Amino acid sequence: MAQAARNPPMPRNRTDVIAALATPAGRGGIGVVRVSGGDLAALAQGLIGSLPRPRHASYSAFLDANGAPIDQGIALHFPAPHSFTGEHVLELQGHGGPAVMQALLARCLELGARLAEPGEFTYRAYLNGKLDLAQAESVADLIDASSAEAARSALHSLSGDFSRRVRAMQARLTELRMRVEASLDFPEEEDVVEAEQAKVRAGIAETLDELAGVLAAARQGALLRDGVQVALIGQPNVGKSSLMNALAGQEVAIVTDIAGTTRDALREEIQIEGVSFHLVDTAGLRDTADTVEQMGIARTWAAVAKAGIALLLVDSQHGLGEAERAIIARLPPGITRITVHNKIDLSGESPRKAAGPEIWLSARSGAGMDLLRAELLAVAGWQPAGEGGFMARRRHLDALSRAQARLQAAQMLPGQLDLQAEELRLAQEALSEITGEFTPDDLLGEIFSRFCIGK
Numbered sequence: 001m002a003q004a005a006r007n008p009p010m011p012r013n014r015t016d017v018i019a020a021l022a023t024p025a026g027r028g029g030i031g032v033v034r035v036s037g038g039d040l041a042a043l044a045q046g047l048i049g050s051l052p053r054p055r056h057a058s059y060s061a062f063l064d065a066n067g068a069p070i071d072q073g074i075a076l077h078f079p080a081p082h083s084f085t086g087e088h089v090l091e092l093q094g095h096g097g098p099a100v101m102q103a104l105l106a107r108c109l110e111l112g113a114r115l116a117e118p119g120e121f122t123y124r125a126y127l128n129g130k131l132d133l134a135q136a137e138s139v140a141d142l143i144d145a146s147s148a149e150a151a152r153s154a155l156h157s158l159s160g161d162f163s164r165r166v167r168a169m170q171a172r173l174t175e176l177r178m179r180v181e182a183s184l185d186f187p188e189e190e191d192v193v194e195a196e197q198a199k200v201r202a203g204i205a206e207t208l209d210e211l212a213g214v215l216a217a218a219r220q221g222a223l224l225r226d227g228v229q230v231a232l233i234g235q236p237n238v239g240k241s242s243l244m245n246a247l248a249g250q251e252v253a254i255v256t257d258i259a260g261t262t263r264d265a266l267r268e269e270i271q272i273e274g275v276s277f278h279l280v281d282t283a284g285l286r287d288t289a290d291t292v293e294q295m296g297i298a299r300t301w302a303a304v305a306k307a308g309i310a311l312l313l314v315d316s317q318h319g320l321g322e323a324e325r326a327i328i329a330r331l332p333p334g335i336t337r338i339t340v341h342n343k344i345d346l347s348g349e350s351p352r353k354a355a356g357p358e359i360w361l362s363a364r365s366g367a368g369m370d371l372l373r374a375e376l377l378a379v380a381g382w383q384p385a386g387e388g389g390f391m392a393r394r395r396h397l398d399a400l401s402r403a404q405a406r407l408q409a410a411q412m413l414p415g416q417l418d419l420q421a422e423e424l425r426l427a428q429e430a431l432s433e434i435t436g437e438f439t440p441d442d443l444l445g446e447i448f449s450r451f452c453i454g455k
């Protein structure tokens with residue numbers, strides 16, 4: 001689906017009639033053009049003769065300016081406010097050929113609609129109170145979900161699970177702020193102030209406990225959404241490409257006994273328990289005079305700089321040596337390293353796991369691969385959330401972390417009522433960014449620009 005450049009201007013006029021293809025480009029049995037706006041009567045009159053009955057499928061001919069049929073299909077009318085956008089919506093379902101769909105869209109534009117901007121349908125749903133911002137983002141996450149677990153979590157967010165937990169914390173903060181304000185209004189009533197402050201302290205502690213749970217669940221949701229980049233590194237011929245193929249379950253990398261076979265970064269996405277791991281098979285790290293291989297090694301280190309996990313492969317017949325220790329010394333701070341002792345089918349060792357973490361396995365025979373998959377999930381921080389999981393984004397984690405820091409600061413300010421009130425206000429403001437009650441316009445532009453045209 002088409003994407004526009006990031007950070008475009010926000011939609012020009014929220015009362016315009018907008019139209020776009022709501023189905024992916026290419027051929028299909030059915031294609032859908034979606035139209036939304038304040039008054040669709042004239043457009044419907046010119047295209048199908050009249051507006052269909054609300055929420056009833058109407059079989060119609062879609063007509064051009066001369067009254068000749070462009071296509072035949074189903075027209076559906078959803079009157080405001082009972083539609084996805086909260087406006088009048090007309091959906092036209094025709095045959096899914098590119099020429100037919102483009103002709104139908106062009107006819108809608110000819111009748112006064114303008115082409116929708118990326119995410120504008122969902123943006124209007126947000127503006128009209130049909131979705132909050134977290135729910136709106138989950139629409140895109142549901143479309144982009146790469147696993148059943150990610151889709152299920154995105155659907156929970158779309159249903160409002162995440163938003164309800166955030167709003168519950170916001171409501172508690174409103175109450176706490178009222179108690180602090182009451183203390184400020186009656187400073188001479190020491191008994192009242194102390195009683196209110198005791199309730200405030202207890203409320204802050206309860207909110208921090210709830211926030212910790214939401215933050216943990218949000219980290220799981222962000223992991224489902226974004227996945228983790230994993231760089232496979234090591235000397236030549238330690239089995240990086242073989243391990244890549246074993247994890248991917250197919251021959252995605254060339255495997256030979258010739259050192260330096262891999263000269264560029266090969267990428268493959270795999271899923272373990274619904275979590276995406278973006279594997280990068282890299283050139284073997286060694287001193288070489290080969291110019292092309294040197295370029296591959298430079299790309300290896302560039303891939304490592306972007307990775308969250310480094311799989312350091314070692315030939316189990318030789319173990320960790322000076323070359324591997326030199327590689328470890330060059331790893332960027334903060335990256336998680338798993339040392340993989342490969343080729344135990346040749347060394348005669350058994351699959352096992354040790355602290356470090358270290359895994360002994362054979363990429364060729366598959367022995368020990370389950371240990372590696374489990375370790376990848378563990379170091380990524382994955383904890384299955386069950387049926388109550390929800391999708392989250394990096395901005396949500398940032399907002400939750402800022403709210404947590406403000407609450408912790410408020411907890412350390414007993415008796416300093418002015419400062420405590422301000423920290424509680426900032427904590428509530430951070431949470432409000434998640435659902436959209438308080439969101440800068442430039443952030444809205446960034447969020448909705450990443451949507452498909454037609455959503």
